Amino acid sequence: LDAMEADTALRELILLRRRLLKEWTSWRQTVVEKLAELGLDQKEETDNEEIIE
Amino acid sequence: MMRPIMLKGHERSLTQVKFNREGDLLLSVAKDRVASVWYSSNGERLGTFIGHIGTIWSIDIDPESELVVTGSADFSAKLWNARTGECVHTWSLPSPVRRVEFNATGEKFLMVTDQVMKQLGSIEVYPVNRSGPQAEEPMLTITTREGFAKATVAGWSYGGLYIIAGHADGTISKYDAKTGEFLASTKPHTETVSDLQFSPDGTYFITSSRDKTAHILDVDGLQMLKTYETDAPMNSAAITPVKDFVILGGGQDAKDVTTTSSKQGKFEARFFHKVFQDEIGRVNGHFGPLNYIAVHPQGTSYASGGEDGYVRLHHFEKSYFDFLYDVERTAQATASTQTEVN
Numbered sequence: 051l052d053a054m055e056a057d058t059a060l061r062e063l064i065l066l067r068r069r070l071l072k073e074w075t076s077w078r079q080t081v082v083e084k085l086a087e088l089g090l091d092q093k094e095e096t097d098n099e100e101i102i103e
Numbered sequence: 104m105m106r107p108i109m110l111k112g113h114e115r116s117l118t119q120v121k122f123n124r125e126g127d128l129l130l131s132v133a134k135d136r137v138a139s140v141w142y143s144s145n146g147e148r149l150g151t152f153i154g155h156i157g158t159i160w161s162i163d164i165d166p167e168s169e170l171v172v173t174g175s176a177d178f179s180a181k182l183w184n185a186r187t188g189e190c191v192h193t194w195s196l197p198s199p200v201r202r203v204e205f206n207a208t209g210e211k212f213l214m215v216t217d218q219v220m221k222q223l224g225s226i227e228v229y230p231v232n233r234s235g236p237q238a239e240e241p242m243l244t245i246t247t248r249e250g251f252a253k254a255t256v257a258g259w260s261y262g263g264l265y266i267i268a269g270h271a272d273g274t275i276s277k278y279d280a281k282t283g284e285f286l287a288s289t290k291p292h293t294e295t296v297s298d299l300q301f302s303p304d305g306t307y308f309i310t311s312s313r314d315k316t317a318h319i320l321d322v323d324g325l326q327m328l329k330t331y332e333t334d335a336p337m338n339s340a341a342i343t344p345v346k347d348f349v350i351l352g353g354g355q356d357a358k359d360v361t362t363t364s365s366k367q368g369k370f371e372a373r374f375f376h377k378v379f380q381d382e383i384g385r386v387n388g389h390f391g392p393l394n395y396i397a398v399h400p401q402g403t404s405y406a407s408g409g410e411d412g413y414v415r416l417h418h419f420e421k422s423y424f425d426f427l428y429d430v431e432r433t434a435q436a437t438a439s440t441q442t443e444v445n
Contacts, residue, residue, distance in 0.1 A: 052138050064429070064430060066428040066432050067379055067428060068434075070379055070380075071378055071379075071430055071431065071434055074347075074378045075434070077321075079106060079329075081304070081306045081307075081321075082304075085261065085304060085306065090261055090262045
């Protein structure tokens with residue numbers, strides 16, 4: 051019985067981690083797209099001149 | 104897990120350590136009034152910046168590694184030539200300077216001034232002139248708002264669009280970096296915010312607090328995305344590039360340490376998984392609280408500055424880069440399969 055409970059706990063932990071990773075990855079995806087739209091991708095960062103008033 | 108290099112040279116507690124953009128240099132400041140610059144590869148000290156007459160709270164170096172800025176308890180901030188160690192300019196201020204940070208282009212820097220006597224404390228932005236005298240007056244002043252506790256830390260978000268500040272009561276606030284307009288605030292901590300460091304792309308940041316926690320918040324929504332819980336007040340937190348980890352440092356102040364807890368040794372750098380929020384490892388070595396943690400911009404090493412007067416520089420080994428949770432391994436395998444199919 052203990053083994054079954056441990057099994058269930060482990061499965062829940064794996065499901066939780068899978069969900070956290072998926073949430074994080076999809077959020078990061080939207081952020082990267084937004085930065086690209088703003089022209090702020092990291093690779094281009096050094097080329098960007100900031101306007102100073 | 105890793106081999107540390109001890110950087111010996113400071114005579115009192117470290118207050119901040121920081122890598123330059125390439126990561127070949129490590130800068131450190133301490134209560135001994137001296138700023139130092141070291142080779143990060145071997146820990147050799149290249150030089151010092153001498154001139155402050157009080158604790159130096161904060162240091163930063165511009166993206167070209169040409170100019171260094173320091174903020175001190177001596178009511179001044181100084182700009183230095185990084186190569187010669189010469190002081191280029193001194194700004195005299197009405198209160199101690201707790202934090203300094205260049206923006207991503209090195210065209211300006213911000214400073215957090217402390218609250219003393221009649222001074223409320225503020226965030227000031229100064230332009231940096233590379234071909235002439237420096238401006239005496241700031242281009243922007245964000246004075247502590249009514250009802251707000253003083254700011255303790257601040258930094259620039261992605262694109263230099265926003266300034267994010269951490270406050271003495273645990274509040275985080277956000278301002279338009281051009282106009283200084285207050286945009287939003289939230290209160291993720293119950294005690295003072297001790298550090299605030301951004302992700303490499305500047306879209307999210309980690310805050311540490313004396314309330315024994317660290318949080319990741321996003322710049323756009325100031326939403327609390329992640330929480331890391333510890334058993335001691337935290338002085339610093341950093342996000343590692345390459346691996347999805349965060350590193351926290353802190354510890355009980357000497358005056359609060361009972362013999363039992365000092366034996367347990369809470370003076371460790373704590374590694375957490377950034378996404379899963381589990382603690383995955385600790386690195387000991389300091390004899391007192393860790394006051395600051397900085398991570399190499401390429402994620403190959405990290406440095407900790409201690410209350411004990413030492414900087415410990417750790418180069419990560421292969422096992423560190425190989426470490427993955429099973430779900431991460433599976434996700435990577437799935438992603439690469441899909442790429443192959445496409």
